[in-house]
Structures are given as structure tokens and as C-alpha cells.
Amino acid sequence: MQKRQLPNGKWQFTEGYKDKDGKYRRITVIKPNKTRASEKEAYEELQEKIKEKLEDKIELKTIGYYKNEFLEIKKNAVSINTLNSYEICLKLLEDDLYLDDITKLKYEKKLIEYREMYSPGHVKLIKTIFNIFFKFIKSYYVPTFDINLEYTLSKEDKFKEKQKIKYIETNKIPEVLESIAHPITKDFVTVQLLTGLRVGELLAITPKDIDIKNKTLSVNKTKHTSGIFTSPKTLSSVRIIEIDDRTLNILMRYISASETLFNTNISTLNYNLKKVKLSTHMFRHTHVALLVEAGVPIKVISERLGHSKIDTTLNIYTHVTENMKLDLRTKLNNLCADITQK
Structure with missing residues (x-):
């Protein structure tokens, strides 16, 4: 640090540094005198000014500002359902927070707290959306700002999630369909x-999506x-999926x-199904159980369901139905019989 007295009696303190382009720069501060205290003060001020010059000054804004910017960009890049999930989960981050208020430890603890309010799968979704936002x-x-939250499902959580995946045992399908009183709802879930x-x-299926000749349906x-x-x-x-005669007849x-084709909505369907403790998704799950029981390859099932990865099908839809257990028992008995006869 250089120092020199000015004509007015005050002291000028100067420090040199190289900028981001490697060029030599000088910066100064003026003090009324040259005491040990004023020299120390001048040195600290010079270092702070150099630091500001070398670093881009970032104007910190509230989380609310970043949320608005994030959702504005995402609304044209993701589906309506995904955008809705973003909005719901990000409401858990208060708008008036600053980035300094968010730490990895603090929010991983919050994820644990959320387990008391939400399902394990939803907590995992919150973690994913927070990380995308961060x-x-x-x-x-x-x-x-470099925060990546970590959260894994416990064995108990995984068990709970698995228990949520409900389907209809294939030998009870006729009874279940008979319990649905509303005609349109009954036909809808049958399809x-x-x-x-x-x-x-x-x-969303329209008449032009049906290929009567080839018995296919365009999704x-x-x-x-x-x-x-x-x-x-x-x-x-x-x-494009293959459909059977019964499906074709219902659609026609x-x-x-x-x-x-179906002049109804999700709310009406759910209202009619809740009366008999059912949901639309149970019938999609049951379709998979039927295909698995029939010995259809998992890749074919995955493509029919519209999954991007086979892992999704394996993790969510591989059900062990009562019929499959009975079939396994029969095969084991036959296997044992064959072995003992040899």
C-alpha cells in the first residue's frame, strides 16, 4: 500500500491490483491523517473495494422473485400437470426468504418434517422440484448458490408406497364392474x-383416433x-395400441x-367410483396384472402403457396377484412331480 500527503494536508492511500483481464489497476482512499488506526482502516477499505471490483456484484432478490421467473419460463416448457406440481411444491418456500436463509441442512430437515404431512412419494417429489428450482x-x-438436497425413502416408506398401488384381483373383476351403477363410468373403466x-x-379419444379395420387406437x-x-x-x-372386439364395441x-367419445370428466368419474371405493387408476393397474398373468413380455407392456423406461413398469406395475400365486403353486407342484418321477 502506497501513501502520500496531499497539498490540503490529508493522506492518500493507494493499492494496486490486476483485474480479470490481467490489466494493472490502482485504487485509492483518502484519510484525514496518517495514524496507525487510519492506515489500518484505509487498508481494509482498499481490500474491500478490490474485492468488489474483481467480483460481479450480484443483487440478491427474494425467493418470490425467483419463483415467478422460474414458473414463467417453465410454463411453455412442461405439461400443465407438471407446472401445477411445481406451483404446489414451491409454495412451501416462503416468498420473502432470501437465498442466505436456505441451507442444505435446514431444508433436508424440513423434508423429514414433511413426512408427517405428506406421503413418502410426495416428499420425494418436493425434493426433486426444490432441486430443479435451486x-x-x-x-x-x-x-x-449451490444446494442439492438429498432424500431417500426408508424401507418403511417404500413399503407404504407399494401398499398404495391398488388393483383388482382378476377373479373379482366381474363383481367389481357389476358394483358400478353409473353406465358411462362403468363403460369408461371397462375400456x-x-x-x-x-x-x-x-x-381425449375422438372418433378419428379409432381404426376400425385394423382394430387399433391412436393415443x-x-x-x-x-x-x-x-x-x-x-x-x-x-x-398406437391394439384393442379387442369388446373395447371396439364400447367405443363405437x-x-x-x-x-x-366420453362426454364426462374426471370429477364425475371419481364421484361415481368413490361410492364403491374404487379409482380410475386401479383399472390401469389391473390391465397390467392381466397382461403379466397372460405372460406378455414386460417390454411390450411398457410400450403399451406409454412408459419411457421399462424400469417404470417394473417398479410400479409388477403386481403379484392371487391368480399368479396359484399359477406358481401349480407349476411348483408339477415341477416336483416331474422330479420325483425321474
Whole structure:
């Protein structure tokens, strides 16, 4: 640090440094005198000014600002359902927070607390969305904000999630269908049972999606609870599936002047199914159980369901039904009989 007295009697303290381009720069501060205390003060001020010059000054904003920017960009890049999930989960981050208020330890503890309020799967979703949001802030606004939350399901959590996956035992299907009093709902879930379509995909089916001659159904859009039509959940969800005669007959009965076949909505379907403790997704799960029991290869099942990865099918839809257990028992008995006869 250089120092010299000015004509007015004050002292000028100067420090040199190299900027980001390697050029030599000088910076100064003025003090009224040259005492040990003023020299120390001048030195500290000079170092702070150099630091500011070398670092990009980042204007920190509240989480609310970053959330608005994030959702604005994502609304044209993700599906309506995904955007809705982003909005719901990010509400857990208070708008008036600053980035300094968010630490890895603090929010991993919060994830544990959320287990008291939400299902294990939903907590995992919250973690994923928080990380996507934090990465957005780091990439576009604050490079030093580097937080990646970790959360894994416990064995107990995994068991609970598995128990949530409900389906209908194939030997009880006739009884279950008979319990549904509302005709349209009954036909709707019967088609789900025979095709494995998601509820939004089936609600979006139009007459032109049916190929009567080849007995196929084109799945190329989905209908949301808001009534809006969009492309399906993923690229792999756009598919053509084979249908049987019963499915074709049901679909043909609903061809009318309406744009879509089934003139109903998710709320009505759920209302009618809850009366008998059922849900639309149970019939999609049961379709998989039927295919597994029939010995259909898992890759074929995965493509029929519109999954992008076979792992999704294996992790979620591999059910062990009562019929499969009986079939295994029969095969074991036959195997034992063959062995003892040899």
C-alpha cells in the first residue's frame, strides 16, 4: 500500500491490483491523517473495494422473485400437470426468504418434517422440484448458490408406497364392474381395464383416433381437469395400441356429434367410483396384472402403457396377484412331480 500527503494536508492511500483481464489497476482512499488506526482502516477499505471490483456484484432478490421467473419460463416448457406440481411444491418456500436463509441442512430437515404431512412419494417429489428450482437459480442468477438436497425413502416408506398401488384381483373383476351403477363410468373403466389408458388419455379419444379395420387406437393427446387438451405425458405416451372386439364395441357406442367419445370428466368419474371405493387408476393397474398373468413380455407392456423406461413398469406395475400365486403353486407342484418321477 502506497501513501502520500496531499497539498490540503490529508493522506492518500493507494493499492494496486490486476483485474480479470490481467490489466494493472490502482485504487485509492483518502484519510484525514496518517495514524496507525487510519492506515489500518484505509487498508481494509482498499481490500474491500478490490474485492468488489474483481467480483460481479450480484443483487440478491427474494425467493418470490425467483419463483415467478422460474414458473414463467417453465410454463411453455412442461405439461400443465407438471407446472401445477411445481406451483404446489414451491409454495412451501416462503416468498420473502432470501437465498442466505436456505441451507442444505435446514431444508433436508424440513423434508423429514414433511413426512408427517405428506406421503413418502410426495416428499420425494418436493425434493426433486426444490432441486430443479435451486439449479435454475444457480444457472441463471447466482452461480455461488449451490444446494442439492438429498432424500431417500426408508424401507418403511417404500413399503407404504407399494401398499398404495391398488388393483383388482382378476377373479373379482366381474363383481367389481357389476358394483358400478353409473353406465358411462362403468363403460369408461371397462375400456381402461382392457387398454391400460390413463384417464386423461381416454377422455381425449375422438372418433378419428379409432381404426376400425385394423382394430387399433391412436393415443396422441390428454385432457386435463381444466378441460384443456395437450400432448400426452411424455413423448413415449404417443402410441398406437391394439384393442379387442369388446373395447371396439364400447367405443363405437359412444360415437356421436361430440368431439370426444366420453362426454364426462374426471370429477364425475371419481364421484361415481368413490361410492364403491374404487379409482380410475386401479383399472390401469389391473390391465397390467392381466397382461403379466397372460405372460406378455414386460417390454411390450411398457410400450403399451406409454412408459419411457421399462424400469417404470417394473417398479410400479409388477403386481403379484392371487391368480399368479396359484399359477406358481401349480407349476411348483408339477415341477416336483416331474422330479420325483425321474
